[in-house]
Amino acid sequence: MTDPASLLDDLRARLDRVAAATGTEAAAVLTDPDTMEPYRQDWAQAPNPGRPLAVVRARSTQDVQEVLRWATAHAVPVVPRGAGSGLSGGATAVEGGIVLSTEQMRDLVVDPATRTATVGPGLLNAELKRAVAEHGLWYPPDPSSFEMCSIGGNVATNAGGLCCVKYGVTTDYVLGLTVVLADGTAVRLGGARLKDTAGLSLTKLFVGSEGTLGVVTEIIVRLIPAQPPRSTVVGVFPDVVACSEAVLSVTRRIRPAMLEFMDTASIRAVEADLRMGLDTSAGAMLLAQSDATGPERAAETELMAEAFRANGATEVFATEDPDEGEMFTAARRAAFTSLGKLGTLLLEDVGVPLPALPELVAGIERIAAERDVAIALVAHAGDGNTHPIIVLEDDDPDRAARAQLAFGEVMDLAIGLGGTITGEHGVGRLKAPWLPAQLGDDVMELSRRIKSALDPQGILNPGAVL
Amino acid sequence: MTDPASLLDDLRARLDRVAAATGTEAAAVLTDPDTMEPYRQDWAQAPNPGRPLAVVRARSTQDVQEVLRWATAHAVPVVPRGAGSGLSGGATAVEGGIVLSTEQMRDLVVDPATRTATVGPGLLNAELKRAVAEHGLWYPPDPSSFEMCSIGGNVATNAGGLCCVKYGVTTDYVLGLTVVLADGTAVRLGGARLKDTAGLSLTKLFVGSEGTLGVVTEIIVRLIPAQPPRSTVVGVFPDVVACSEAVLSVTRRIRPAMLEFMDTASIRAVEADLRMGLDTSAGAMLLAQSDATGPERAAETELMAEAFRANGATEVFATEDPDEGEMFTAARRAAFTSLGKLGTLLLEDVGVPLPALPELVAGIERIAAERDVAIALVAHAGDGNTHPIIVLEDDDPDRAARAQLAFGEVMDLAIGLGGTITGEHGVGRLKAPWLPAQLGDDVMELSRRIKSALDPQGILNPGAVL
Numbered sequence A, B: 001m002t003d004p005a006s007l008l009d010d011l012r013a014r015l016d017r018v019a020a021a022t023g024t025e026a027a028a029v030l031t032d033p034d035t036m037e038p039y040r041q042d043w044a045q046a047p048n049p050g051r052p053l054a055v056v057r058a059r060s061t062q063d064v065q066e067v068l069r070w071a072t073a074h075a076v077p078v079v080p081r082g083a084g085s086g087l088s089g090g091a092t093a094v095e096g097g098i099v100l101s102t103e104q105m106r107d108l109v110v111d112p113a114t115r116t117a118t119v120g121p122g123l124l125n126a127e128l129k130r131a132v133a134e135h136g137l138w139y140p141p142d143p144s145s146f147e148m149c150s151i152g153g154n155v156a157t158n159a160g161g162l163c164c165v166k167y168g169v170t171t172d173y174v175l176g177l178t179v180v181l182a183d184g185t186a187v188r189l190g191g192a193r194l195k196d197t198a199g200l201s202l203t204k205l206f207v208g209s210e211g212t213l214g215v216v217t218e219i220i221v222r223l224i225p226a227q228p229p230r231s232t233v234v235g236v237f238p239d240v241v242a243c244s245e246a247v248l249s250v251t252r253r254i255r256p257a258m259l260e261f262m263d264t265a266s267i268r269a270v271e272a273d274l275r276m277g278l279d280t281s282a283g284a285m286l287l288a289q290s291d292a293t294g295p296e297r298a299a300e301t302e303l304m305a306e307a308f309r310a311n312g313a314t315e316v317f318a319t320e321d322p323d324e325g326e327m328f329t330a331a332r333r334a335a336f337t338s339l340g341k342l343g344t345l346l347l348e349d350v351g352v353p354l355p356a357l358p359e360l361v362a363g364i365e366r367i368a369a370e371r372d373v374a375i376a377l378v379a380h381a382g383d384g385n386t387h388p389i390i391v392l393e394d395d396d397p398d399r400a401a402r403a404q405l406a407f408g409e410v411m412d413l414a415i416g417l418g419g420t421i422t423g424e425h426g427v428g429r430l431k432a433p434w435l436p437a438q439l440g441d442d443v444m445e446l447s448r449r450i451k452s453a454l455d456p457q458g459i460l461n462p463g464a465v466l
Helices: A005-020 A034-041 A061-076 A125-133 A151-158 A202-206 A241-253 A264-274 A296-310 A322-335 A336-340 A354-371 A397-416 A432-439 A441-454 B004-023 B033-039 B059-073 B123-131 B151-157 B204-208 B239-253 B264-274 B295-310 B322-333 B335-340 B352-369 B399-417 B432-439 B439-452
Strands: A028-030 A054-057 A079-083 A098-101 A107-109 A116-119 A173-178 A186-190 A215-222 A230-237 A258-261 A283-290 A315-321 A344-345 A376-379 A385-392 B026-030 B054-055 B080-081 B098-101 B108-110 B116-119 B174-180 B184-189 B215-222 B233-235 B259-262 B284-290 B315-319 B344-347 B375-381 B386-393
Touching: A005 A028, A005 A034, A005 A054, A005 A061, A005 A125, A028 A034, A034 A054, A061 A079, A061 A098, A079 A215, A079 A376, A107 A125, A107 B215, A125 A151, A151 A215, A173 A202, A173 B335, A186 A202, A186 B151, A186 B439, A202 B204, A202 B439, A215 A230, A241 A264, A241 A296, A258 A264, A258 A322, A264 A283, A264 A322, A264 A336, A264 A376, A264 B295, A264 B322, A283 A322, A296 A315, A322 A336, A322 B033, A322 B116, A336 A344, A336 A376, A336 A385, A344 A397, A354 A385, A354 A397, A376 B259, A385 A397, A397 B059, A397 B204, A432 A441, A441 B204, B004 B026, B004 B054, B004 B059, B004 B233, B026 B033, B026 B108, B026 B123, B026 B239, B033 B054, B033 B098, B033 B335, B059 B080, B059 B098, B059 B116, B059 B123, B059 B184, B059 B215, B080 B215, B080 B239, B108 B123, B116 B123, B116 B233, B123 B151, B151 B215, B174 B204, B233 B295, B239 B259, B239 B295, B239 B344, B239 B352, B259 B264, B264 B284, B264 B322, B264 B335, B284 B295, B284 B322, B295 B315, B322 B335, B335 B386, B352 B375, B352 B386, B352 B399, B352 B439, B386 B399, B399 B432, B432 B439
Parallel strands: A054 A098, A079 A098, B054 B098, B080 B098
Antiparallel strands: A028 A054, A107 A116, A116 A215, A173 A186, A173 A215, A230 A283, A230 A315, A258 A283, A258 A376, A344 A385, A376 A385, B026 B054, B108 B116, B116 B215, B174 B184, B174 B215, B233 B284, B233 B315, B259 B284, B259 B375, B344 B386, B375 B386
């Protein structure tokens, strides 16, 4: 049964049986090329996406199980997909495979007593945040794309965001998962328990595995009490290296609730796009927040302002007004979108141990000059995670080729500084060629052994990560 | 080469070669039965420990590699061992195997700039805490045994402690590991980076794996700024169920820095042992702390005191004096030791989602009555992790048999309430028979697949966990 029509008939029949057994509507199996087109790519726009056999919009764990039983039986590759906002091509379609979308799996139960929420992978990060806020609770991980990225995708990439410098990343908030394995077996891992060390740490293994080990169909997250209102300190700097030194002056002494960086190119792009009144003459800008309370709050705010001044800030502005602070945060979050209006982007996500940050930003400037390409820089500076963004404003093929070289050189640079090729976006397909240089042969081999143990046919997201 | 003498000659020759190559002293290979005796057991005193072929005290990652290359070549089981303070028999010696002790691997480098520390597995938790405190930093995980347990053992069991209700467990602080695999390959996983999602989450997989997947030889931990001084609230309750309801009243509204529970049996044992002036007429006691600052601190302290009173506390005492607070914390930590002076202990570590806590403690009382055995109860109540402690004050074999039944029934009860058989001590050998009931066949099978992929001969800590 290898002809596509019979394969799809079998798939539809299986999903119909699930629907009949559970008394629900059957999962949609989309095969029209136009309808499938938006499912071939995520935001990374990786080159040469495949033409999928079908897109399945799963409605339940049972649907996902049935798709994977079918895929195992017929050795069909499956690319799991959340909201499609990934930045590394982790959800790029594979030729002749299935795109398995979890966008309709949007259940949510908030339990204030255990301070947890049970979430479907299709729920958006912002929707989870809003729902738990009604209970005075907070789900910290906050990718800049939080209004359109899904919790399932956040789990797949171990997503971060602006709060991580103080509050950690997605894996720090995942207590339990339901995962469907390659053969269709559904396993429940962990649960609504703050402490549980029974057996291997499988929950954590699946976080960040980018759909290569299983498909996550339910997530139990830990919540914490609502964040107190934040004070904001903005510093304007003559250049990126002074700015990086200021970051170290802050992180050596306190743990800010946010410490974000924008270079002049990203400031100008956002200002041109949104007219927020940003200082476009700035060489770089730091945006810091404190959510401490009591006397510590004033102390942290003042310490950050002083660290900025001591490292050459030409202007320092502090505010207790949350709306004013949010305006600056919104400017920072808008950088990708605003830069995207200038041309085609190649997004990096390299991170280094904090003391190497000045060397990293100086090295990125050098690569941009040597390759004669524009590289804008925004960063979650407080945790050493930077987003160099290569901007191609024209269609010059020679420049595009140099941009590809620069893309790799930035990753090489980060690896050489003891860093990582991806802090929070994942490896996906775009960065997979650089993974061995970071991890080394032995860790690659170890990873492949685990992959083979869980997905012996290699049907889960082939081409991504490993 | 299967006779023990030739095996040991080969092992010694290999370790001598490591010493010659690295210019260091060779790792000690102990074979004298009296010298090996203390290495046959950990604190759990599991029944029927094996007689090891030898105890190796490794001094370096290279020593551990060589021991595992040798063990793989000769199919000899290896039991990794930290400080031997484990409470589940995870380090019980295996007949004819090697006990591989990391107690001499005590390197420590603190890096205030990245706010991390690189730690040898043999360093004690308290030693790490003290060293980082000199830099104004804090390593939160705090098992009650923190003065004598090692960081390697903490990583192996994903250890918790008293601070976890607010600050999480060991895995939340592990950023990187050096691990030696069964075949002697050493891999470096993660690093001093707060965000790193490159490749599979292998670092987290090894945390809590109790020496069944590899031997951890170096650990990079995340540190946070020193904890502010804490206020303490103590509540005396007529019974354990009222006490549990008070816990829920607190955790529903705030996240205390500590929320510990002692029942009358543990209060009396500690008072008899240490004469601290505890109220031995109390049915149960709660010990809560706040490390909030500013006006929130007073608000949290008052909220906890009110929650205690509203749930029937007969006495509530609050103090800002850190020494006074520490006295109560010390009483709580002393419970195991003080109860141990009354007889033989069977230690449990069951946890449940918080709303099930009253049902759990009531059920434990019922099991104690039905089996006619004494079960004392202390708990990290704020995260639902309890330590029922079966105390056998005499040598009555019938009571000992009933105690074994009760030991299993407490775990069955926790599993039935959606809980775990171990919150922080690990499964080891004592709880391994109950693991399938908690995890289910599919998760056991998945775990075994990973175990086989990493340790195909099964030489690493056989009999523990799986």
